[in-house]
Amino acid sequence: SLGAFERICRYIAKECNSVVVSVGYRLAPEHPYPGQYFDCLNATLYFMRNLEEYQVDPALIVICGDSCGANFATVICQILLNRRDLPKVRAQVLLYPGLQGLDFHLPSYQQNASVPILFRKLVIYFCFRYLNKESVRLEDVLQSCHVPESMKRRYKKWLSADLIPDRFKARGYIPQKPTPFKPEVHEAMKEILAITFSPLLAEDSTVCQLPECCIVTCEFDVLRDDGLLYKKRLEDNGVQVTWYHSESGFHGILAFFGYGVFSFPAGKEIMDSIVKYINTL
Secondary structure (H helix, E strand, O other): OOHHHHHHHHHHHHHHOOOOOOOOOOOOOOOOOOHHHHHHHHHHHHHHHOOOOOOOOOOOOEEEEEOHHHHHHHHHHHHHHHOOOOOOOOEEEEEOOOOOOOOOOOHHHHHOOOOOOOOHHHHHHHHHHHOOOOOOOHHHHHOOOOOOHHHHHHHOOOOOHHHOOHHHHOOOOOOOOOOOOOHHHHHHHHHHHOOOOOHHHOOHHHHOOOOEEEEEEEEEOOOHHHHHHHHHHHHHOOOOEEEEEEEEEEOOHHHHOOOHHHOOHHHHHHHHHHHHHHHHO
16 A cells, blocks of 8 residues: 555655655456556656656656566566657666566575565465456466466576576575476466566567666565566666665565564665665666
8 A cells, every 4th residue: 555655655755855656556356457557657657747747857767666566667667668758767676576477486486485474375376366366276377387388498598597696596496397388277377478467578679778777685585586587687688787685685574664663674774775776866
């Protein structure tokens, strides 16, 4: 909800002397995909068309999000590349982003499968609910039975445990055994393989045009490797990346920011890294 992020937004606005717009997009399952994406996109378009009203410098627009919000931010930055009628985005800030729905056996998905507050099976369950579908084929999606072999081969160059630095495999990693493709599962869940759901898979011709990026990853986050892989994709395409990795952080840690004794030092460190980055732009 908007209220859950008010402390974070106020902190950024104050410390960065910036205008911060928080988008109250409609939530699933009452409003299934792609309603959330369009809400965020439409809010962004409206804001960018009315910057003078908000007294915002068109050369200093930053698009930010955390978790699934970071997914929306990533997709929107990619979409805006084709909008010649709007100012260019200066930077994107992605906080522990979820960026793909193909491989749930990357090292971080294995290591943090049961780490609160986001379990591996919960990620897949949310995918089902996001699409307003029953989670009866959850195990099949967990085993990547929804991904055609041709797609696995095509995207292996961008989405593979082989691309994750060895230091992030130290807590354990077992390569996934081959699993059979199930067309009926693919048909039910094919939306999560689209670029608008899995922006990690955008073509190089898109990625190379993106604005510079700040990516935050957390060691004890099931989505950690999504961020690491996107970091590599951006850097391989010549996009400047500022990366902050929280060695003790977990998914959703910023939800506790500003709650006194209930907050975590790692959350404050993440917020300070974000503020420092934005203030350098």
